[in-house]
Amino acid sequence: MVGTPVLFIAIPLLAAFLIPLFGMIWKELVRIVPGLVLAYMLVLSVTLFNHVLNYGPIVEIIAGWSPPLGINLVFSPFSGFLVTLMTFLGFIIWIYSYRFKRNVDFEPSKKYFILLLMLITGSIGIVLTGDIFNMFVFIEIVGISGYALTAFYTGRNSAEASFKYLFMGSLASSFLLIAIMIIYTQLGTLNMADIAGKIHTVEPIYKITALIFFLVAIGIEAEIFPLKFVWFILCLMFQVRLISF
Template sequence: MVGSPILFVAVPLLAAFLIPLLGFIWKELVRIVPGIVLLYLLILSVSLYSQVLQEGTIVEQIGGWAPPWGINLVFSPFTGLLTTLMLFLAFIIWMYSYRFKNVDFEPSKKYFILLLMLVTGSIGIVLTGDIFNQFVFIEIMSISGYALTAFYTGRDSAEASFKYLLMGSLSSMFLLLAIILIYSQLGTLNMADIASKAHLMRPEFRVLALVFFIVGMGIEAEIFPLNGWAPDAYSQAPGPIGAAFSGIVVKAGIYSIIRVTFTLFDVEGSMQFLVLMGMITLVVAEMAAIKQNKIKRMLAYSSIGQMGLVLVAFGIGTEEGVFAALFLMVNHALIKPLLFLSGSYLVFNSTEKSIRELSGLGKYLPLTSFLFALGAIAIVGMPPLSGFWAKWSMLSAAANSDMILVIGLVLMVSIVEIVYYFRVVNRIYFFKKEEDVEPKKPTLNAMVSMIVLGVLIVAIGFYPDLITSYLHEASESLMDKGKYIQDVLSAG
């Protein structure tokens, strides 16, 4: 026994409560402690994950009550993969922003507490096996998100944060309604218990609960008509937080939708619905991305588009499709943070953060520009980088399910993607530098974290076998609903 999944929530909470006190002792501790916590949890998560792959899912009870009476955490190959991924990204983002606001103690203290809680909330969403508990973690995640969006306390960031707050409150309301509906029908809140009893629910209630869930979580997962908050929040939040949103928060939202549609309810047509919503999201977002003239907004729309692609892949519904979706998720979780992290250094000193100001920076910030270009090439799916394998597996999954229209649309949208990403890369390398732009050299810790991400993208591109076996395990664990129910309900 290396440790238990509860530590993923308990330790960061303890750290978050401790940080204000540690600040009285030595101010630097406020920065160091979150890093130590995240590193410890990352190691724990890797070791637990290798244990889970051999010995099967760990179900952790809380309060000494067996499910369905108590709350439980489920560390399966699927949730474990996401937890490890999130913790890895969180550590990278911490390393990147280690020097963040180092002149001002109060805000930096709050920043690290909120960043830690943003990660904890997302991990809690993934690990928990109880829908109300998931709701609580969603609250933790989104409140940290609102605060971090408004972190620069300007007029625009306040507007972005308020937008996010309104949408987020709407999302909580829908989720709560869904939970109330389910409880009123089945008298239980445990996911496995709901999954085993869902057929007892009257169909109209089942559909309504599913719709509420998808609307509620769709706001966090940036599905098309519900993603109005995302571009503003991404562009107004500090750079590393944009990376955290695209790498961690959105993944938690997608996880929740997938858990509800795959495990909780068997509603006919929900898969087709996912494909449809995913396609609309993909097309609309990429069309919007090509019109943007600010770099972070462009990245935000591209992130929304990628989430649409992930939903389409999940909606294919075969194991191959789920595998492709997970591959896309991992891929996006590595590339988009790299783009955000390097992109925010490229526009570090500008007030407008527009694409125009990137012109010619390839000469002045060679490594940062190179990493940005690498990310751009990877995300559009050029071989031999990791994005290619993800997109290829998705297309072949679609081909095996005879979804010709999907393939056509995805390929067409990819061209759009290539256009707007290469437009930026072209500007970086082949344009003359704007005169009023002062390039800012990244600090060492930021450079290291970007290089780690870049190396991973190249490594996965050349050796996709590094992760495919894990992804296969994860997709099997997601598809096997019976085993999930049995694992949870037979525990304790």
């Protein structure tokens, strides 16, 4: 193997934090470095995906603490396929962004590529993590990056859209956090594999309640029917306020 699953989190995060420093050395590095990072991640994802197809899933333990006490990353054939797809799409987005952002000032361009790397990092983290609380953390990273990118170009429409996105994302995150709290109080673990092995011991009322909160959270984020009408109602509320104002 040429790397491990943790590199999908560590490298883009490190690159995102170092982009301002790269810009001080040479401004063009702000645009070039994200592309190099995404290209490496794409090669790594294809390599690891081929490895798990032949030899089985890769489970990486973080900081030496074994699950269920510690955090682990799981690179399976399914998660490997999703990671490969995400890195490929991320690289395609970078190609478009590189050409487009050449006509944009340095400071906005720097912020854009930082947010893009954070968005891709969070998306990959959601797929790889074996811990439901870390899944929540990565969802928040994706959300915050998405809110900022939505309002990237300052204007009334983009700011309003970003605020709506922020409101709905916060609502969904609250439901998801409640579901995680219920699971943890009943099982005393946040590890997904450990939860799967113990979930049968939980009383039905708690399982159903946690499931409802979880499905509502995911449904709001993904606009799954019928929860997509929550977005529609919210848009109407903002529209009525805007007209009355």
